[in-house]
Amino acid sequence: MSSNEIAIKVQGLGKRYEIYDQPGDRLRQFLFPRLRNLFRLSHKQYFREFWALTDISFEVKRGETVGIIGRNGSGKSTLLQIICGTLTPTTGSVQTNGRIAALLELGSGFNPEFTGRENVYLNASVLGLTKEETDARFDDIVAFADIGDFIDQPTKTYSSGMMVRLAFAVIAHVDADILVIDEALAVGDVFFTQKCMRFLRNFMKKGTILFVS
Structure with missing residues (x-):
């Protein structure tokens, strides 16, 4: 398959978090390995590993x-x-082709102090x-959001x-090639959800969507 046909390629993906039982363990993990290397002592780990993802691989073609x-x-x-x-x-890698717009956790990407x-x-x-491109689309974004004053x-x-x-109004007007949508739409009212579904059905004709449920 040609690389131009691939919108998203995930290979051997893994994500590990370090879980510390005590606040001081984080400092010990930062300092002690350096001291142990200096004095050639055996290493000790002060955290527990939690793997949220392990060895994930898949491809999503353009238009899927x-x-x-x-x-x-x-x-x-x-x-x-x-x-x-x-x-x-x-571990692993992610390759994407095209502009990605995402609707992830509720409010992510918004500064609560900003209007x-x-x-x-x-x-x-x-x-x-660009600012000029946003200026040209601003009225459409506001109309889509329909939140008034x-x-x-x-x-x-x-x-x-x-x-x-x-x-959603923003990501619907940025000419994205790939839409990534988490479960945030579940909190919208039924009429706005229907508006979003109409947009997504039209977007499916030309773009790629990755949706979580």
Whole structure:
């Protein structure tokens, strides 16, 4: 298969977290290995390993829609964050072709002290749009979100539904090639969810979607 046909390629992916039983163990882990190396002493580990992901490999072709299903705590969100580049894998690699837009944890990427308007420009710039491009799309983003005058209020005053509305409105207008969507849409009202589903059905005709449930 040509590399140009692949939207997402995951190879041997693993993510390890270090679990410390006591706050002091983190400092010991930082300092003692250096001292042990200096004096050529045997090494001791002051943490327990927790592997959220181990040896994950798959490919998603351009234009495909793929759902990832699993229980809570099975590593689904960790996988999506690594694909989006917000987490670094411990082992393995991820390759993506095209612009990625993501709707992950509720409110992620938003500064709660910023207004909705400011967060639109912030998120759009992170996703690769210039200020001029965002200016041209701003009215459409606001119309899609349909949160009224709250667009000029700090997002810390938003309900969870309003947060999802604004976040989805942004990713729907950045000309993404790949959409990565976590379970955040579950908090939206039925009418907005239907609007999102219509957008996603149209996006499926040309783009790639990775969805978690």
